[in-house]
Amino acid sequence: MSDQSAAVADEDERIKEVSNLRKAMIRPELGSICGTILVFVFFLLVARDSGMFAADGILNWGIVSAQFAIIAVGACLLMIAGEFDLSVGSMIGFSGIVIALMSVTWGFPMWVAIITAFTVAMAIGWLNGYLVIKTGLPSFIVTLAFLYILRGLTIFAATAATNKTIIGGVREVAKGDWLAAVFGGKIFAGLFVWLAELGVVETFVAGTRKGQPVIDGIPMLIVWALGLIIFAHIVLTRTQFGNWIYASGGDAQAARYTGVPVNRVKIMMFVFTAFCATVFATCQVMEFGSAAADRGLLKEFEAIISVVIGGALLTGGYGSVIGAALGALIFGVVQQGLFFAGVESSLFRVFLGAILLLAVILNTYIRRMITGEK
Amino acid sequence: MSEPIIQMKNIEKHFGSVIALNGVSLDVLPGECHCLLGDNGAGKSTFIKTMSGVHRATRGEIFFEGKPLDFARPRDAIAAGIATVYQDLAMIPLMSVSRNFFMGNEPLKKVAGISFFDHDHANEVTVQEMKSMGINLRGPDQAVGTLSGGERQTVAIARAVYFGAKILILDEPTSALGVRQTSNVLATVDRVRNKGIAVVFITHNVRHALAVGDRFTVLNRGKTLGTANRGEITPEELQDLMAGGQQLATLEGSLGGTV
Ligand SMILES: Nc1ncnc2c1ncn2[C@@H]1O[C@H](COP(=O)(O)OP(=O)(O)O)[C@@H](O)[C@H]1O
Ligand SMILES: [Mg+2]
Numbered sequence: 001m002s003d004q005s006a007a008v009a010d011e012d013e014r015i016k017e018v019s020n021l022r023k024a025m026i027r028p029e030l031g032s033i034c035g036t037i038l039v040f041v042f043f044l045l046v047a048r049d050s051g052m053f054a055a056d057g058i059l060n061w062g063i064v065s066a067q068f069a070i071i072a073v074g075a076c077l078l079m080i081a082g083e084f085d086l087s088v089g090s091m092i093g094f095s096g097i098v099i100a101l102m103s104v105t106w107g108f109p110m111w112v113a114i115i116t117a118f119t120v121a122m123a124i125g126w127l128n129g130y131l132v133i134k135t136g137l138p139s140f141i142v143t144l145a146f147l148y149i150l151r152g153l154t155i156f157a158a159t160a161a162t163n164k165t166i167i168g169g170v171r172e173v174a175k176g177d178w179l180a181a182v183f184g185g186k187i188f189a190g191l192f193v194w195l196a197e198l199g200v201v202e203t204f205v206a207g208t209r210k211g212q213p214v215i216d217g218i219p220m221l222i223v224w225a226l227g228l229i230i231f232a233h234i235v236l237t238r239t240q241f242g243n244w245i246y247a248s249g250g251d252a253q254a255a256r257y258t259g260v261p262v263n264r265v266k267i268m269m270f271v272f273t274a275f276c277a278t279v280f281a282t283c284q285v286m287e288f289g290s291a292a293a294d295r296g297l298l299k300e301f302e303a304i305i306s307v308v309i310g311g312a313l314l315t316g317g318y319g320s321v322i323g324a325a326l327g328a329l330i331f332g333v334v335q336q337g338l339f340f341a342g343v344e345s346s347l348f349r350v351f352l353g354a355i356l357l358l359a360v361i362l363n364t365y366i367r368r369m370i371t372g373e374k
Numbered sequence: 375m376s377e378p379i380i381q382m383k384n385i386e387k388h389f390g391s392v393i394a395l396n397g398v399s400l401d402v403l404p405g406e407c408h409c410l411l412g413d414n415g416a417g418k419s420t421f422i423k424t425m426s427g428v429h430r431a432t433r434g435e436i437f438f439e440g441k442p443l444d445f446a447r448p449r450d451a452i453a454a455g456i457a458t459v460y461q462d463l464a465m466i467p468l469m470s471v472s473r474n475f476f477m478g479n480e481p482l483k484k485v486a487g488i489s490f491f492d493h494d495h496a497n498e499v500t501v502q503e504m505k506s507m508g509i510n511l512r513g514p515d516q517a518v519g520t521l522s523g524g525e526r527q528t529v530a531i532a533r534a535v536y537f538g539a540k541i542l543i544l545d546e547p548t549s550a551l552g553v554r555q556t557s558n559v560l561a562t563v564d565r566v567r568n569k570g571i572a573v574v575f576i577t578h579n580v581r582h583a584l585a586v587g588d589r590f591t592v593l594n595r596g597k598t599l600g601t602a603n604r605g606e607i608t609p610e611e612l613q614d615l616m617a618g619g620q621q622l623a624t625l626e627g628s629l630g631g632t633v
Contacts, residue, residue, distance in 0.1 A: 238490045240480035247477050250466035257464035258478035259449050317468045371467040371519030 028311030028319050031362045032326035035309060035355070039330050043337040052340040055201045056214040065332025066225035067280060069325050071299055072306035073228045074276030076324035077236065078269040079307050082249030082316030083132060083139040085125075085273045088303055090150035092296025095121045095281035097154045100167035100291035103174070111179035118278050124150070125274025129267030147300070155293040171289035183224070183279070184286025186217025221283040225325075228276065233321040245269065249316030305352060306331055309359045313367055330355075377440060378403050379541055379572055380425065380456070385434035387420055394420040396596040397434070402541055407563060407573040409583040412593035413616050418576045419461065421593065422543050425574075426458040427451035457534030458543040465526055467519030471511055472500040474518050475533050503532045507562055524555025528562050535566055542566055543574040548582050560586050580612045592616055 043052060051057045071088055078085055095117045102113035128146055132139045158165050174180035195201040196213035204210050236242040247255035248265045255262050280299070285291045309327035312319025335348050378401035387395040395417045402408050412418045423429045425436070427445030436443050438454060445451045451458075465474050476496045483492040497514035504511050507528050518526060527547050534542050544563070548556045563586050567573050577583050583590060584604075591601045592615040599615050 238493075240482060240489065240491050243473055243477060243480050243491060246469055246473065247466055250468050251464075254462070254464040254466055255477065257448065257458075257460060259452065260478045313468075317466065367468070370517045 028366070029323040029326065030311065030366070031359055032310045032323045032330065035330050036326050039333050039337070043333065043341070047337055047341040050340040050342075052337060057340065059215050059219075061332045061336035062222055063219060063332075064336050065329045066219075066222045067284075068302060068306050068328035068331045069225040070221075070228055070280045070283075071276050071303040072310070072324040072328045073225075073232045073321060074273035075300075075303035076307045076310065076312060076319055076321050077232055077245060078273045079304070079312050079314070080236070080249050080316060080319045081245045081266050081269040082252065083129075083266055083269065084143060084304065085128060085270060086140065086143040086300045087124075087128065087146035087150055088273060088277045089296040089299035089301075090147050090154065091121055091124065091274055091277040092281045092284070092299055093293055094124075094150045094154045095278040096285045096291035096295050097158050097167065097293055099282060099285050100170055101157065101161055104167055104169045105161055110174045110177035114179050114183070114282055117282065118275065121274045121278040121281075122271045125271040126267060128274075129270030132270070133263045133266060143300075151293075158291075158293045165293040166290055167292075168290040170285055170291065174286060180286055181220075183220055183282040185220050187220070187223060189217035192216060219283075219287070221287070224279050224283065225328075228279070229321060229325045236321055241265070246317055249318075251317070302331065305356050305359075308363065309355060311359075311363060311366070313363055314360070318367065318370075376404050378437075379439060381435075381437040382421075382425065383435040383437075385421065385424055385436070386432045387417075387424055387429060388432045394596055395424070395431075398593065398596070398598045400591050400598065400601065402572045402574060403589075404540075404572055405567060405570045406588040407567050407575055407586050409587035409590045410574060410576045410593060411578060411580065411583055411590060411612060411616055413578055416593040416616075417596045418593055419545055422458065422545060422574060422576065425451070425541075426456055426543060452537075455538060455540035456543065457537065457539035457541070459527070459530040459534060459545065459547065461545045461549075463526055463530045465518050465530060467517065469518060470515040471504070471518055471521070471529060472496045472514035475500045475503070475529065475536075479537060499536070503536050504529065507532045507565065508558070522555060524551050524558045527551070527555075527559050531559075531562055531566060535569065535571060539571055541572045541574060543576075545576045546578070547575070548577060548579065556582065578616065580609045580616070583612070584609060594618055 052061070071092075075085065075088065098117040098120060099110075099113045102108045102116055103110045108116075124146070128139070128143055131137070131142045135142070155165055158167060174184060192201055192213045192215045196203050201213045201215055203213050236245060244255070244260045244262075244265045247258075247260050248262045252262045277296075277299075281291075281296070284295065306327035307319065307324045308314065309330060310320055310323025310325070312324065331352075334351055338345060338348055338351075381401040383399050384397045385395055385399070386393070386397055398417070398421055400408070400410070400421075410418050410421070420429065424431045427448045427450050430444070430446075438456075443454075445454070448458075466477070469477070472493070473496075476499075481492040481495045481499075482489040483495070484490075500514045501511055509525055509528055518529065521529065531542065531544070531547075547559050547563075551559060560582065563573055563575060567586075573586075575583065575586060588604050589601055590604075590607060590612060592599050592612065594616065595618075602612075
């Protein structure tokens with residue numbers, strides 16, 4: 001008897017050893033963690049003297065990464081729930097034009113324009129989800145239709161109302177508006193003045209802003225990105241709803257049998273994706289001081305690629321918000337890093353295609369390890 | 375003898391012009407293992423789906439604990455204590471055992487007024503319940519995809535039992551399993567019955583049925599030919615009934631008492 005139990009204990013220990021190794025291996029974020037390290041090492045070697053890692057350089061690729069991250073978070077939860085949204089880019093253009101038309105052209109207060117844009121965009125997100133659920137068509141097709149419909153409507157609305165596809169003058173209308181500041185403002189300005197006095201951050205040496213620090217605060221865009229990443233990560237891993245997201249994408253029928261409201265979960269994820277796209281659009285409109293009907297082109301694919309680099313499976317049910325955020329960081333660092341390093345920018349697309357392929361192959365391999373498929 | 379938990383009387387189910395069930399009657403007693411036998415396409419799955427709220431019967435009556443009953447949705451049946459392990463198990467291979475175990479019934483804990491998934495509790499219960507079914511998990515975060523077919527079946531059964539099933543319906547739990555895994559699942563069925571839970575065990579394998587069954591009902595082309603008690607029927611007779619009851623005449627003796 002005692003012999004037997006010792007043998008069982010032995011066996012358990014052996015299994016555990018294997019499992020720890022595998023556990024470390026089969027995390028969705030694994031690829032993106034390695035990728036992030038590689039990318040930073042590479043640019044530290046290649047572009048250290050270019051100013052890429054000075055305060056204003058960091059802010060530069062930080063902002064670009066944050067933009068990718070905001071739409072990647074939405075795409076990530078949606079992909080884990082088993083669906084895609086190809087209309088994200090068109091949604092960005094659409095929301096921006098709604099804000100500019102309402103505020104600049106029609107004279108509504110900026111906060112009314114922003115709230116309207118969010119409401120309309122999220123309603124369209126809901127419609128995307130509703131059509132996918134009701135028709136049973138792949139979300140690929142339904143949202144591809146909206147990619148065209150929204151882009152066309154945006155260009156039509158802008159030209160019909162103003163005879164132009166670019167509407168400027170947003171900054172003047174936004175001045176002093178409380179909600180505009182939530183998307184276009186900066187925080188911790190005082191901190192950077194202090195850091196500049198300490199000599200940690202450089203100051204302008206000439207021009208109208210002579211003596212001021214080169215960074216005058218953290219843009220709200222970055223705050224939104226970090227906030228959305230933390231929020232989505234907690235929802236996905238720490239809540240009941242998060243379990244439902246995994247279940248809906250893992251096997252919708254199995255989830256339904258156990259009482260998971262799959263349709264509601266999927267539709268809510270379409271709405272959340274639309275919300276993220278509108279956050280992106282609003283920040284961008286505030287930053288540029290204008291809206292353009294062609295903004296956001298190809299953004300849906302950049303979001304999806306970030307998510308896939310982050311380890312999510314295109315087939316749903318598996319993935320990580322932290323991974324997607326790292327995917328967005330890799331994206332931003334490489335895009336801006338090539339610029340700092342003086343490399344021809346068209347090579348960025350070559351890099352994108354290559355890394356996408358690599359990530360998908362790695363993810364497929366990880367999936368086999370988890371499910372034991374051959 | 376105790377009252378049946380559920381009585382199904384003359385259940386008919388038509389899918390358009392297809393008559394899947396044509397008057398099937400069956401009752402389930404507390405703590406028994408009731409085997410439902412029949413060839414492929416006999417209507418076994420359709421029958422238990424009317425029991426678990428997936429289908430509504432076209433005709434016929436259902437009494438649950440003596441009261442007439444009409445489940446509109448699977449959730450109603452689950453709430454009443456009828457748990458079903460379907461042929462496809464309703465398990466998600468990419469998710470951990472513990473996430474699967476509590477899928478749709480996640481335990482919650484409040485932190486600062488917000489409800490969070492109580493992973494510690496879920497993990498603890500999962501490991502403990504699986505142990506009581508004779509399976510030592512590597513860990514609660516092990517993906518279901520890494521379990522064998524028999525182990526998955528057992529997770530699904532343990533889940534149903536944990537959430538308070540009075541009747542556990544198992545749709546062909548052994549049909550895709552090897553010898554050893556089959557005997558594990560049959561042992562699990564026995565454990566569940568010993569807890570006082572009624573089991574409806576669907577199979578087309580007479581030996582599996584005889585290994586655990588207390589009573590046996592045979593379905594053939596959407597009809598029942600009657601219910602036999604353990605010891606009153608031989609494997610050969612069950613086999614013949616499943617094949618269409620050509621030798622029905624010779625069986626009247628053994629079935630007569632219970633029909
Ligand atoms: N949803 C459905 N629609 C139409 N016909 C069905 C449906 N479900 C089952 N059937 C038919 O009912 C019959 C019984 O099927 P089923 O209950 O799955 O048999 P078993 O589980 O005994 O193998 C089969 O002929 C099958 O084709
Ligand atoms: Mg069947």
